[in-house]
Amino acid sequence: MDRAELLALADRHRAARPPCRIRCCMAAGCQSANGEGVKQALAKAVQGAGLSKEIEVQDVGCLRWCGAGPLVQLDPSGAMYRNVRPEDAPALVATVKGDGEGGPARVDLQHPFFTRQLPIVLENSGQIDPERLEEYLTADGYQALYHALFEMNPADVVAAVTRSGLRGRGGAGYPTGLKWATVAKNPGKTKYVICNGDEGDPGAFMDRSVMESDPHRVLEGMAIAAYAVGAAQGFVYVRAEYPLAVARLNKAIQQGNGVGVLGTQIFGTPFNFRVDVRIGAGAFVCGEETALIASVEGKRGQPRPRPPYPAESGLWGAPTLINNVETYANIPTILRKGADWYAAIGTEKSKGTKVFSLTGKVANTGLIEVPMGTTLRTIVEEMGGGVPGGRVKAVQTGGPSGGCIPAELLDTPVDYESLTKLGSIMGSGGMIVMDQATNMVEVARFFMEFCMDESCGKCIPCRAGTVQMYRLLTKIVRREAGVADLEQLQKLCQMVRETSLCGLGQTAPNPVLSTIRYFLPEYQTLLRT
Amino acid sequence: MTATHPSGDKRFKVLDVTMKRHGFQQDALIEVLHKAQDLFGYLEMDVLLYVAHGLKLPPSRVYGVATFYHLFSLKPQGQHTCVVCMGTACFVKGASQLLEVLEGEAHVKAGETTPDKKLSVLTARCIGACGIAPAVVYDQIPAGHQTPETVMDHLKGWLTDGPR
Numbered sequence: 001m002d003r004a005e006l007l008a009l010a011d012r013h014r015a016a017r018p019p020c021r022i023r024c025c026m027a028a029g030c031q032s033a034n035g036e037g038v039k040q041a042l043a044k045a046v047q048g049a050g051l052s053k054e055i056e057v058q059d060v061g062c063l064r065w066c067g068a069g070p071l072v073q074l075d076p077s078g079a080m081y082r083n084v085r086p087e088d089a090p091a092l093v094a095t096v097k098g099d100g101e102g103g104p105a106r107v108d109l110q111h112p113f114f115t116r117q118l119p120i121v122l123e124n125s126g127q128i129d130p131e132r133l134e135e136y137l138t139a140d141g142y143q144a145l146y147h148a149l150f151e152m153n154p155a156d157v158v159a160a161v162t163r164s165g166l167r168g169r170g171g172a173g174y175p176t177g178l179k180w181a182t183v184a185k186n187p188g189k190t191k192y193v194i195c196n197g198d199e200g201d202p203g204a205f206m207d208r209s210v211m212e213s214d215p216h217r218v219l220e221g222m223a224i225a226a227y228a229v230g231a232a233q234g235f236v237y238v239r240a241e242y243p244l245a246v247a248r249l250n251k252a253i254q255q256g257n258g259v260g261v262l263g264t265q266i267f268g269t270p271f272n273f274r275v276d277v278r279i280g281a282g283a284f285v286c287g288e289e290t291a292l293i294a295s296v297e298g299k300r301g302q303p304r305p306r307p308p309y310p311a312e313s314g315l316w317g318a319p320t321l322i323n324n325v326e327t328y329a330n331i332p333t334i335l336r337k338g339a340d341w342y343a344a345i346g347t348e349k350s351k352g353t354k355v356f357s358l359t360g361k362v363a364n365t366g367l368i369e370v371p372m373g374t375t376l377r378t379i380v381e382e383m384g385g386g387v388p389g390g391r392v393k394a395v396q397t398g399g400p401s402g403g404c405i406p407a408e409l410l411d412t413p414v415d416y417e418s419l420t421k422l423g424s425i426m427g428s429g430g431m432i433v434m435d436q437a438t439n440m441v442e443v444a445r446f447f448m449e450f451c452m453d454e455s456c457g458k459c460i461p462c463r464a465g466t467v468q469m470y471r472l473l474t475k476i477v478r479r480e481a482g483v484a485d486l487e488q489l490q491k492l493c494q495m496v497r498e499t500s501l502c503g504l505g506q507t508a509p510n511p512v513l514s515t516i517r518y519f520l521p522e523y524q525t526l527l528r529t
Numbered sequence: 530m531t532a533t534h535p536s537g538d539k540r541f542k543v544l545d546v547t548m549k550r551h552g553f554q555q556d557a558l559i560e561v562l563h564k565a566q567d568l569f570g571y572l573e574m575d576v577l578l579y580v581a582h583g584l585k586l587p588p589s590r591v592y593g594v595a596t597f598y599h600l601f602s603l604k605p606q607g608q609h610t611c612v613v614c615m616g617t618a619c620f621v622k623g624a625s626q627l628l629e630v631l632e633g634e635a636h637v638k639a640g641e642t643t644p645d646k647k648l649s650v651l652t653a654r655c656i657g658a659c660g661i662a663p664a665v666v667y668d669q670i671p672a673g674h675q676t677p678e679t680v681m682d683h684l685k686g687w688l689t690d691g692p693r
Contacts, residue, residue, distance in 0.1 A: 029660040032671040066660020202616035202655035240563065240600050241656055281559055281598030284654060298558035299590075300597040359618035359659035366660050396617060430659070432617045446620050450654065456597075 001259045002268055003146050006137060009259070013134035020055040020096045021075040022046070025126060027209055028244070029066030029366075034086070038070045041086035045093045055096055061213020063126040064114070065107065067365035072104075073126065080107040112382040113364045118345070120353050121329040122369045125213035130248050133255040136216040142261045144332035148224050149269050152335075157228035158184050161331070163339035165351030170196055170287070170324035171398065171427040172503075173350070173416035179321065182311040183229040186319040191231040193222055193273075194315065194322040196292055197238040197245065200284040201399030202450065204430030206355040207325035209367050211238065211245035214329070215252035219275060221328030223262060224335060226273045229321050234275040235296050240282060249277050284400075284454035288502045289314075289322045291456065302456045303502035324428065326355055346372030350415035360396075360432035363388045370414070377410040380433055387435040394434045394518070398427025400447045400454075401507030403514025404440060423514040425507070440519040441526060445473040447511040455504065462505030465496035469512065482528050490516065534579060540568040541579060548583045555584050558594055562601055571602045599654075607642040607649035609668055609687045611680075616655030618662035627663055628652065630677040634684055648687050 001009075024030075024039040043057045063071040068082035074096050081092065081104045091103030109115075119125070128135035136142070148157050162177025183191060195218060199207040211218060222234045238246050253275050256262030264272045278296050285291045286301040293315050295301040314320025330352060334342045346352050350372040356379065359365045363385030370379060376395055386392060394404040403424030405412065412418050416426050434443065452466040472489040475481040493509035500506045516523060534541035547564040551557030561584065565576050572595050581591040595601045613619075613628045628639060631650050635643050642649040658664045661673025667683050 028656075028658045028671065029673065032658060032661060032664070032673045069661070199657065200654065202620075203618045203659050204655070205657035205659050208657045241653065279560065279563060281563065282600035282654070283598050295559065296556070298554075298556035298560075298594070300593055302597075357659055359662060360621045365618075365662075399617065430617065432621060432659075434621055438621060443620075446617070454654075 001261075006142065006146075006259065006261070009134060010137035010141075014138050018054050018056045019076070022055060022057045022092065022096060023060040023063070023073045023075065023126065024057065025061070025063040025069060025071040025073075026059045027062035027066070027212055028205070030063070030069035030071055033069040033083075035070035037086045038072065038084050038089070041089035042072070042092065045089035049090075049093055051093065051097070055093065058129050059131065060128060061125045061130050062122075062209040062367055064117075064122075064368065065364060065366040068107070071107070078109070080109060081105065082107050111364075112378075113366070113368070113385070116374070116378060116383050117369050118353050118371050119369050120333050120342075120345075121210060121217075121326055121355050122213070122367065123333065124217065125209060125367075128214070130213050130215055131251055133216065133252070133259065136214070140336060141216055141332075142220055144335035145220050145223050145227075145261060146267055147335055148227055149267055149271060154184060154228045154230065157224060157335070160335060160339045161228070164334045164342040165346075166327065166330055166334065166342070167350065167416065168324060169326035169330070169354070169428065171401065171425055173426060176323065176327055179311060179323070180225065180228055182309075183231075183319050183321040186312060188319040190233075190318045191229055192315045192318055192320045193226045193229065193231045193234040194292070194296065194320060195222055195234065195236040195325055195328055196287065196289070196322055197236055197242075197325045198280050198287045198292060199239060199242075199325070199428060200287045200454075201401075201428050201430045203357065203359055203396070203432045204399060204428050205357045206367060206429045208242050208245055209357075210325050210329050210355070211236075211242070212248055215245075215248045216256065217329050217332055218249070218325055219252055219256055219262060221331035222275060223266070223273045224331050225321055225323065225328065227271055229319075231321065232272045232274065234273060235278050235315075236275060237278045237280060237286070237292055237296055239280045246277055246279055253277070283456070284450075285456045285502070285504050288504060291502065292322070293320065300456070302458045303504075305501060326429070347413065347415045349417055354414065354426070354429060356414075356429045356431045358384050358431050358433070361387045361390065361435040361438070362433040372415050373413045375411050375413050376405065379414070379431065380410060384433060387433065390435040390437070392433060393436050393438055394440065396424075396432040396434060396443070396511075397430065398425035398507075398510070399430050400450045401425060401503065401510055402427045403510045404434070404443065404518065405514075406518040423510065423517055425510070440515045440522050441473065441477055444512045444515045445470065445477055448473055448508070451504065451508040455508075459499075459501035459505065461496045461499040462501065462508065465492055465500070465505070466508055468492055469496070469509070473512070476523060476526050479526050479528065481526070486516075486523060486527060543568055544576075544579070545583070548580075553584055555586055558584060558586065558591065559598070562591075562595055566601060571605050573603070605642070605646070608647050610649045610651060610666075611683070611687075612651045612653050612656070612666040613639070614656045614658065614662070614664045614666070615652045616657075616659060616662070618659035619655075619664055622663045624663045626677060627665060627675055627680050630680050631684075634681070635688060643688065648684075
């Protein structure tokens with residue numbers, strides 16, 4: 001299909017759509033709160049009222065406030081309702097038509113939780129039906145790809161991404177443009193593009209929501225990347241724990257191939273891009289790029305030393321571009337709205353927005369997208385509403401590779417450098433709030449147990465070191481340890497950090513070191529004298 | 530080409546189709562093992578050897594991959610499964626207490642199956658449902674905001690000597 005046909009398809013879809021819509025959140029949180037039951041009840045109520053031609057009941061992706069699910073939003077009024085029950089359906093249907101009041105509790109969309117957000121990656125999340133290509137097309141879908149193919153050469157695309165200042169959203173924050181340029185410059189004939197959807201950090205579900213709520217956006221970003229670096233084959237590697245994401249991506253790929261925005265001769269040009277989904281099998285280490293590549297090849301997901309970096313020698317020895325889900329999801333908007341527009345958002349060194357999953361002991365749990373540089377206090381206290389009936393003690397970012405930031409430092413802006421300076425990392429975007437009841441030594445032990453289990457066993461510092469650190473932490477928790485044990489723990493932390501092969505081992509000590517740094521008295525009270 | 534398994538078990542035929550769809554490519558091993566586990570419930574040695582033969586891989590490689598990844602099980606599972614999410618958000622909200630209740634009721638440890646093969650108690654690293662923590666997955670269906678009481682409720686009828 002060419003561009004005109006695609007736009008016509010979008011127009012037809014827009015015209016055929018009933019004026020009123022009831023959008024039901026079908027993301028994981030709402031689904032497990034009986035979202036499906038609510039949707040069915042709403043569909044039945046619409047039918048019962050004879051309004052099928054006027055009101056459409058629609059599945060959409062994440063509506064953000066996961067803790068208050070099931071969420072339902074009405075069009076055209078935009079009113080959102082929380083904790084909806086199937087028996088609320090008739091009242092809600094009456095509200096859509098404007099001649100009804102009451103029903104379930106209405107969500108205050110003027111709350112900072114919503115007003116402080118700046119959706120770029122989540123722009124379509126909750127707005128469109130992720131299983132319908134037409135919906136994505138009505139939201140300017142695949143226009144950025146068209147723009148790239150017809151109005152830019154690959155080098156222009158790389159230059160635009162570089163100028164936007166986008167950095168890897170998987171956690172480390174490597175400049176995306178630089179990575180693309182390295183792969184593009186490589187003379188290799190066969191190149192690959194991989195999307196890292198192995199979101200393993202416990203407490204993080206941003207990538208899941210993006211893949212489930214707006215799968216086409218990720219694919220469009222990958223296609224643009226493939227054009228820029230000269231690849232014709234891509235893989236989306238998704239954890240097996242996310243079956244809905246896998247299903248939606250597969251469906252989206254099929255739809256994209258069907259209309260010629262993916263597959264062979266995209267938009268009638270010689271550019272081909274075939275995408276396949278690869279499913280993980282439950283190994284945290286596969287989030288590390290070289291381990292992920294081994295897993296795509298059907299092997300044990302064990303990392304290997306770098307260099308050579310995947311940009312030179314990756315999948316089957318070919319130059320490979322590997323980026324995170326959220327990184328790719330930023331690309332279509334960057335091309336559509338311009339690199340300079342994007343670079344104007346955020347801080348000097350961290351551009352754009354970041355999606356966080358705000359969870360733990362906080363009043364409003366859910367998904368948020370805020371400009372880089374927003375302070376932790378704004379996120380946790382203003383948007384999250386603080387700890388219900390308590391006080392914030394610490395905020396954990398970066399999962400098992402990150403650290404705990406104490407309440408005193410909540411005024412820190414969220415950007416790559418500031419978080420690293422505090423001994424934590426940006427990470428992929430999990431943000432877990434802990435209150436006064438949380439024992440920080442237990443938290444450190446919890447993460448160490450995680451790293452111990454997930455260590456792939458290839459290098460000794462990580463394989464043996466995590467076990468020893470876990471034992472020492474257990475000894476401390478049981479009040480059996482002395483001062484010497486704490487010292488040894490710190491020494492071990494340094495050793496494992498400096499000598500491990502991959503990011504898993506190198507960052508495994510972070511939760512321990514950061515809790516020792518900020519909450520030393522908690523360790524000391526547990527020591528034997 | 531693989532010939533169907535001598536046992537005549539039709540599930541091997543389905544496995545053949547899967548391997549064929551992947552062109553008997555060795556890099557499809559993980560996909561094939563996923564299918565095998567779907568079909569058989571777990572990966573017994575016979576199935577692993579069959580896959581090794583089909584993809585022309587050394588059995589050591591297939592066994593190595595099957596044991597590396599957490600989601601592959603080399604032991605049969607119970608009739609029902611209960612997966613307690615042990616992600617950070619669930620941990621902070623008391624997932625360990627939920628697991629204690631479960632282990633106590635079922636008289637097995639996490640990762641084990643009751644002797645009557647009725648229930649497997651498992652843990653997950655993070656199921657990505659952090660917004661509704663603590664979460665437990667009962668027979669593939671996730672449930673949020675769990676308490677020891679709701680856990681007991683779900684267990685009704687799943688244990689011979691448990692709550693009814």
